[in-house]
Amino acid sequence: MNTLSGKHILLGVTGGIAAYKSAELVRCLRKQGAVVRVVMTTAAQEFITPLTLQALSGQPVCSDLLDPRSEAAMGHIELARWADALLVAPATADFIARLVQGRADDLLAAVCLACEAPLAVAPAMNRAMWQQPATQDNLALLRARRVNVLGPATGSQACGETGPGRMLEPDELTRLLAGLFQGGALAGRRVLVTAGPTREPIDPVRYISNRSSGKMGYAIARAAAEAGAQVTLVTGPVALVLPEQVDGILVETAEQMHAAVMEHIADTDIFIAAAAVADYRPQSVARKKLKKSAAGITLALEPNPDILAAVAALPEPPFTLGFAAETDALEANARKKLRAKSLDMIAANVVGPGRGFEVDDNALRVFWDGGEQQFGQTRKTRLARQLVALLAHRYQTKFDKDRVIKLHAKDSA
Secondary structure, eight states: OOTTTTOEEEEEEOSSGGGGHHHHHHHHHHHTTOEEEEEEOTTGGGTSOHHHHHHHHSSOOBOOSSOTTSGGGOHHHHHHHHOSEEEEEEEOHHHHHHHHHTOOSSHHHHHHHHOOSOEEEEEOOOHHHHHSHHHHHHHHHHHHTTOEEOOOEEEEOTTSOEEEEEOOOHHHHHHHHHHTTOOOTTTTOEEEEEESBOOEESSSSOEEOOOOOSHHHHHHHHHHHHTTOEEEEEEOSOSOOOOTTEEEEEOOSHHHHHHHHHHHGGGOSEEEEOSBOOSEEESSOOSSOOOOOTTOOOOOEEEOOOHHHHHHTSSSOOEEEEEEEESSOHHHHHHHHHHHTTOSEEEEEEOBTTBSSSSSEEEEEEEETTEEEEEEEEEHHHHHHHHHHHHHHHHHHHHHHHHHHHHHHHHHO
């Protein structure tokens, strides 16, 4: 799977001679399908021009902390929210020290402090600077804070010396950065996801449906695959491309989706019901197109099968994550659904004009028995990775708890 495809990569460039490699790094990242934006320090611009990196990235290069052209003049927050990952390459000894101190006195340092996405640094410095205890102590602190330290390599340096401190080559950095999106938190698990709307036919031309685009469900399927799961996606009609390494089952109606889910549920560890399944369908479907009438038309509707409730009610159900799209009373309605259907988790979001459906961004509140977590407004692709990470943690917690209960029961017998 090409895990960088479509990812937003923010590249920070600091003032070292290895900055010349940043141009090739941008090319490598874009070749893998990433969208790249560059933030440069003032010193970096002495080694390579912003125009070069702008031409290669296809995006404006940012360098000013206080930029009135940015959203609300808060460019560091805007960039931090935009990034799926932040890579500083090259990362000089000075910048690493400022990162440890939590400084925010230039744009790149401020972005690093504000960014909640994975952060990686690619050290580049003279071998003596690299071997200094102060530098090694700083790197140990960064690693303890879950900052990914990529490299350095050993070899000849611009100063004429040889030793550790060379920045890794762009292709190697690209490979390592891609690895940040392959967490393995769901390795070996079988995940079944539903996505998109269903269409309930009225006649050969018309149907009842809803505004679901399927974007959230597809993003979740991809995020689960990136986390190492074997993923099957049961999808209603959408205008989306099936994610790599995901098995797709195309359906149209709620009954077809129910049949597909029940056919595969026995081999499923985790079930994620992200589809917007129609609650009702016409009692009868006309075999010919219904003609327009001045008298109007009345449709008799009957309930569709409740797929999520059916899965959760199985004698040995998989771990179940449901969704609740609400226009009001979000928490109360979500918690009611969580209890009524005996779900393990439920992800709730507000829907309405420009919110939830048919947009690229979303926000979620996730509830489970005894806990909750809120994910702020961000792209659905990033939101999906955050949700899958939480799900993996909750799944492992339940798995460990169930295993302890079974061991106690066995010992008692």
